[in-house]
Amino acid sequence: MAVVSFDIEELEELTGKKLKKKVLKNKVTMMGCDFEGFENGEVSYEVFPDRPDMLSAEGFARALRYFLGKDEGLRVYETEESDIEVEKEKSVDSVRPYISAAVISNLDLDESALTSLMQVQEKIHKTLGRERTKVAIGIHDMDRVEAPFTYKGVKPEDVEFTPLQSDEKMNLREIGKKHPKGNYVRIIEGNKKWPIIVDKNNRILSFPPVINGKLTEVTENTKNIFIDVTGTDQKAVDQALNIVVTSLAERGGKIKTVSVDGVDKPDLDPKEMEVDLDYVNSLLGLDLSEKNFTELIRSVGFGYSDGEVKVPAYRTDVMHPIDIVEDVAISYGYENFEAVVPDVPGIGIPRKGEELAGKLREIMIGFGFQEVRSTVLTNKNKQFGRMEMDEEDVAEMENPLTEEYSICRKYILPGLMEVLGQNKHRSYPQKIFEIGDVIVTDGKTETGAKNKRKIAGLLCDERVNYVDMASVVDALMKIFDHGLELRKYDSSMYMDGRAGQIIIDGEPAGFVGEIHPEVLENWELEKPVVAFEIDVEVIGKERNQF
Amino acid sequence: MYKLTEEGKKYLEEGIPEKRLFELLEEAKEVDVDELSRDMENSSIAINWALKGGWIEVDEGRVRLVEEPDGFSTQEALERVGSDGKVSDEDRKILLDRNLIKEIREDVVKQAKKQLKQDKISNLTPELIKTGLWRRAEFKEYDTSKTGKAVYPGRKHILTNYVDKIRDVFLEMGFEEAGGPYVESSFWNMDALFIPQDHPAREMQDTFYMKSPKKTKLPKGGLVKSVKGMHEEGDGEAEGWGYSWMEDVAKKPVLRTHTTAVSARKLAEIEPPAKIFSIDRVFRNETMDYSHLPEFMQVEGIVVDEDVSFSNLLGYLKEFYKKLGFEKIRFRPGYFPYTEMSVEPEIYFEERDEWLEMGGAGIFRPEVTRPMGIDVPVLAWGLGLERLPMIKEDIDDIRNFYYENNLKMLKEARI
Numbered sequence: 022m023a024v025v026s027f028d029i030e031e032l033e034e035l036t037g038k039k040l041k042k043k044v045l046k047n048k049v050t051m052m053g054c055d056f057e058g059f060e061n062g063e064v065s066y067e068v069f070p071d072r073p074d075m076l077s078a079e080g081f082a083r084a085l086r087y088f089l090g091k092d093e094g095l096r097v098y099e100t101e102e103s104d105i106e107v108e109k110e111k112s113v114d115s116v117r118p119y120i121s122a123a124v125i126s127n128l129d130l131d132e133s134a135l136t137s138l139m140q141v142q143e144k145i146h147k148t149l150g151r152e153r154t155k156v157a158i159g160i161h162d163m164d165r166v167e168a169p170f171t172y173k174g175v176k177p178e179d180v181e182f183t184p185l186q187s188d189e190k191m192n193l194r195e196i197g198k199k200h201p202k203g204n205y206v207r208i209i210e211g212n213k214k215w216p217i218i219v220d221k222n223n224r225i226l227s228f229p230p231v232i233n234g235k236l237t238e239v240t241e242n243t244k245n246i247f248i249d250v251t252g253t254d255q256k257a258v259d260q261a262l263n264i265v266v267t268s269l270a271e272r273g274g275k276i277k278t279v280s281v282d283g284v285d286k287p288d289l290d291p292k293e294m295e296v297d298l299d300y301v302n303s304l305l306g307l308d309l310s311e312k313n314f315t316e317l318i319r320s321v322g323f324g325y326s327d328g329e330v331k332v333p334a335y336r337t338d339v340m341h342p343i344d345i346v347e348d349v350a351i352s353y354g355y356e357n358f359e360a361v362v363p364d365v366p367g368i369g370i371p372r373k374g375e376e377l378a379g380k381l382r383e384i385m386i387g388f389g390f391q392e393v394r395s396t397v398l399t400n401k402n403k404q405f406g407r408m409e410m411d412e413e414d415v416a417e418m419e420n421p422l423t424e425e426y427s428i429c430r431k432y433i434l435p436g437l438m439e440v441l442g443q444n445k446h447r448s449y450p451q452k453i454f455e456i457g458d459v460i461v462t463d464g465k466t467e468t469g470a471k472n473k474r475k476i477a478g479l480l481c482d483e484r485v486n487y488v489d490m491a492s493v494v495d496a497l498m499k500i501f502d503h504g505l506e507l508r509k510y511d512s513s514m515y516m517d518g519r520a521g522q523i524i525i526d527g528e529p530a531g532f533v534g535e536i537h538p539e540v541l542e543n544w545e546l547e548k549p550v551v552a553f554e555i556d557v558e559v560i561g562k563e564r565n566q567f
Numbered sequence: 568m569y570k571l572t573e574e575g576k577k578y579l580e581e582g583i584p585e586k587r588l589f590e591l592l593e594e595a596k597e598v599d600v601d602e603l604s605r606d607m608e609n610s611s612i613a614i615n616w617a618l619k620g621g622w623i624e625v626d627e628g629r630v631r632l633v634e635e636p637d638g639f640s641t642q643e644a645l646e647r648v649g650s651d652g653k654v655s656d657e658d659r660k661i662l663l664d665r666n667l668i669k670e671i672r673e674d675v676v677k678q679a680k681k682q683l684k685q686d687k688i689s690n691l692t693p694e695l696i697k698t699g700l701w702r703r704a705e706f707k708e709y710d711t712s713k714t715g716k717a718v719y720p721g722r723k724h725i726l727t728n729y730v731d732k733i734r735d736v737f738l739e740m741g742f743e744e745a746g747g748p749y750v751e752s753s754f755w756n757m758d759a760l761f762i763p764q765d766h767p768a769r770e771m772q773d774t775f776y777m778k779s780p781k782k783t784k785l786p787k788g789g790l791v792k793s794v795k796g797m798h799e800e801g802d803g804e805a806e807g808w809g810y811s812w813m814e815d816v817a818k819k820p821v822l823r824t825h826t827t828a829v830s831a832r833k834l835a836e837i838e839p840p841a842k843i844f845s846i847d848r849v850f851r852n853e854t855m856d857y858s859h860l861p862e863f864m865q866v867e868g869i870v871v872d873e874d875v876s877f878s879n880l881l882g883y884l885k886e887f888y889k890k891l892g893f894e895k896i897r898f899r900p901g902y903f904p905y906t907e908m909s910v911e912p913e914i915y916f917e918e919r920d921e922w923l924e925m926g927g928a929g930i931f932r933p934e935v936t937r938p939m940g941i942d943v944p945v946l947a948w949g950l951g952l953e954r955l956p957m958i959k960e961d962i963d964d965i966r967n968f969y970y971e972n973n974l975k976m977l978k979e980a981r982i
Contacts, residue, residue: 022767053900055911069902070767151765256809304930304944306878340806343933347900347908350877355898355910360881365872367842369738372746379731386721393972394724397749397848398862416750418822419776422852426861429749429822440972447974448717458848460749462780468820469780470750 023144024057026065027078031133035082035271038089052088053351071338073149074264077141078133079271080335087322095324095331098270098289103277105168107218107249112174116212117229119255120172121262121286124163125274126245134272135241141268145261149337150230154208156252156261157230159218161237163245166220172251174214182225184232193217193228205231218249246274260337262287267335289334296330296342304346306361307353317352318345374474377561378456381476384500388493390454390478395436397458398426403435407543409513416460416470429460429470433477434554438536438544441481449548450485454478456557475531476560479552487519487535490551494523494533501560507533514540523555528562531555568652568671569659570699571645575667579645584613585620586639592623592632600628616641641665652676652698671698719978725956726864726968730846733866733952736890737844742868745845747829752783754817756824758794759831760905761934763808764816768824768904775822775852775861783820790835791817793938805934822850825949826867827905833869834931835939840872846952857964864952865926873943877908877930880946884912884928891955897922906947907932916958923958926950 033040045064050056054075057065066081074080086092107122130138142158150156177193184196191199193215197206208230209215218227227233229251239246248265252258266276266287278285302309309317315325323345324331332339339345350358382392405412413431421427430436433455440453458472480489491507498505507521510532514520520534533553541550571579581587587607591598603610614630617623622636644658645667654668662668679694687707688695695701723731734744747755757769768774785791791814801807823829829845837843845867853859870883881898888896895915903909906929913922928948936945953965960980967973 050899053902070904071902148767151767155765254810303874304876306876340801341804341907341933343907343930350908351900355881355900358878358881358898360885361878362882362886363870363872363875363879365741365840365842365870365875367741367743367840369741370743371734371738372744372845375734375744382723382727386723389721391719391721391974391977392724392727393974393977394726394969395972396862396969398850414779416777417779418852419778420852421775422854422861440974443972444974448719451974452721453972453974458749464780466748467786468748468750468752468783469777470748470820472746472748 023068023070023076023148024065025068025076025081025140025144026060026063027081028133028136029062029064031078031137032064032082032085035079036085036089036091038086038091040085049085049088051351051355052084068144070148071344073145073260073337074267074335076144076148076264077268078137079268080141080264083271083335084322087320090320092322094319094322095291096267096322096333097291098267098276098334100276100278100287100289102285103279105170105247105277105279107170107172107279107281109282110171110173112214113172113216116174116209116214117216117251117253119253119258120218120249120251121255121258121281122170122247122249122279123262123266123287124245124247124277124279125266125269126163126277127275128244128246128269128272130239130241130243130272132241135239138239138269141265145264146230149257149261149264150252153205153230155254156250156257157205158261158265159227159229159233159249159251160239160265161226161233161247161249162239162243163237163247164243165237166224166226166247167222169221170226170247170249171219172216172249173219174212174216176213177215180217180225182228183235184228185235185238186232187235193231196228196231200232202232216251247279259287263289263334263337267333287334291324291331291333292339293329293331294339294342294345295328296345297328300342301346301349304343305350305353306358309349314349317349321348321352323348374557374561377557378474381456381497381557381560384497385454385476385478388452388496390452393437393440393453393455394457395430395433395440395455396426397429397460399430399436400424400427403439404428404430404432407438407540408432408435409537409540409543414462416462431459431461432554433457433459433475434479434552437477437479437552438540438546438550441479441546441550442544445546450480450482452478452480474557475554476557477552477554479536479550481546481548481550483548485535485549485551487521487533487551490533490553491521494553494555497555497560498525503560510534513537523553525555525559528559530559568673568676568698569648569654569662569668570652570671570697571648572667572669574665575645575648575662578642578667579648583616583639583642583645584609585616585636586642588613588617588630589622589632589636592630597629597631600625600630603630641667676700722978722980724968724977725960725962725980726952729952729956730864732891733846736887737868739890740842740886742842742844745829745833745843746847747823747826747832747845749822749848749850750777750780750820751823751828752785752817753819753821754783754785754791754794755831756821756828758798758812758817759790759835759935759939760827761797761932762904763798763810764812765810766904773852774824775850777820777822780820782818785814785818786835790938797934797938801934802937805932805937807934824851825849826865827947827949830867830869830947831935831939834871834936834941834945837871839941839943842868842870844868855966857966860953860965860969862969863965866948866950866952868946868948869931870946871941871943875944875946880908880910880928880930880948883946884910884948888912888914888925899924901927901929903927903929905932905935906930912948912950918958918961923954925954 055067068075146153181190181192197203250258250262416429456476462470503525506524510520510522515534523531536550644661679698679700689707795812798812849865893914899911901909901911909929912925931945
């Protein structure tokens, strides 16, 4: 999720339009971004991952100009050929194999332009760049170095340079240890050789994806920029380059191509995509003429002629005609669609087990029990430790944010005990129940675990005992026409001689009993509790509910 | 002690049936049996006792007085039953025989008498009622403006009310209800939905991966191959993501992050047309606060048919919320990797004078549906649930639903 802040005055300058807060808050979101807030003369939006071109102020303003009717039709970016070359050595193939580059000249960067440039770089790193693993961008003052450039792998101790945000010469390994951006070294750390970019005179411009050299630092005095984009995916690398250069072109910069191993970058020719008008109309539920369609698609920055849509170079998200259909819909305005329920045949069929759950719920409520919902997520201490039970196999997470929620429940009862703990100061008797799914690991299933529906209930008051709950279980079973047998059951969770294993029509289905005072103490409860937990699938078996 | 039965009381007041028959015959001499049963209560009892006494005869449906009876001993015995409940041995036999008196057990009488000794009696007891001694009792009067200690019925959880209501709405609209496992493969949760394997949504901070179980099985048949192909190079019409798709990544088990996994499974199974919904829990590895839980409910739906359109998607969403009582809805463009168009429906809440986002919806990308053999549009939505009751019931912390289960709140919730 990328939240980007723009200076409102700057947006106004770039769009050539006065932007009222109301428009920024409500209308602008209709072009496809979430409004986040205003602060210190800035407006923030969440830019969706499919529109990295809107991560820069220039790109956002470009989209805004179309959306507000200031612009229309395809924006074509001219490039000028240069004799600048980048040579890629084989030594980078195993670590970070792709590089693209471009030069922008004729720039007049002010402070806000620099800020915007840094912002788009950072946001692309985060999104399209997957925290720099897939794509990293380096921006350099072209006039401080001399082409041609070489992209190569070196041993981390073999070279040293002064990185940005530092005054000290360091080798690559030292940068990893000492520099504030050194943590990005993890991306390439596993390789013997680490990537660098050097100029004709072997001066280091950059150590991608970690840090640039101080040598080529971009300032307000920078007139010509050299951009390198490195990464692990050629397509993403090219997309990032296109977004950055077209952004700078919006500032009046001239784009010059750079030859990377003989291929000119960037390629800013509009992509052509065949789009069938019938497909557009049937998918949107509209009846657009070709003229309507052309107007709509042009007003969001595409070109169109003879059944072919021309996609501008910065729209890297278009990978199927349906992506163009969405732009037509946004251009048409979501608010202008008629919302029509079609006539699609179908019969309402409840899910197996839901009807039974409803009946069980009704009966428990009839007995005066309050339904609660506890979490599926829990931990071993609650499921087993506090219940004085031996640990069992459970579905367990690999990366829980907190130990508190690190496994999936196998029993509902501990969750109900927790509810009691949270309601100690409230009125008694407390009679609560829950019907819900637990997770049982099972190597025979497709996912290695399965959901299992259970019902559990408990009763807590000054004076309660085994029969208070056994009688409820008995009544439940009678209502569902099952023969109930209660077998003596020994468990440290229950008091000795005060628990029964519930056998339904010969099949073990759960337990009922008086909770052991040891367990009550574990939960810091001070009143006796009787409880039951039953496998709902056994109750529902004959009713074909499972 | 003895007490008149209901019948005994009636006879004492109106006279026993045979006495009333005699009084009637004294005047009319002769009556028709049918007429008699119409005009006189308990006429058959009267005829029986009169026949026993030998003072009438019944002939061809007519009752005739033969002689004057020599008194009515039952009537006399009834009149002799005193207010203290004492009955002579002879009377007792007659009256018990005809079920006109009943015996009140000594211990009951004793208890009732004991209760009577209290100065002012607080409770009306079965003993006082049985013995009739309540007549002599003086009862305390209550302050009837007081209701006493609060009592609570057993109730459904607030969320269940909403789940039930939503289920009804979908069933009524002809949707079939579906479900799926909480522990799901990455394949169904993500790959089948065309979410690339390096997508940020797959990262550890959003998705719970599993230590146990360790691995899932991928579905048999051609589906895995088609999904792989779509990710890697598309299918001619679609471009694909252009990376090398890995089976092992797809096999990683996760706690499902959305019920869209349920829809994905159904899509691989069904033939159009189909309308399917699901309401169940989903899991996100997020920090918990008043509006975020690592576990919450999602309302999922898909409509699969030849000619359905974006306009129809908006139609279903509008209709759904209308049926839940939310009339004001608007749609904003959104983004989800597996839908295009993507839309975020927003509901206007009067309580807050605010439009609030309800979740996501869209039309599944062809890259999602085509590997599953579906060549028609699939309208889909995944909506939030907890937000509705939170605003309607004015609950400011989502944790109240699951983590605290505030019993006072649950018991006292307004309907």
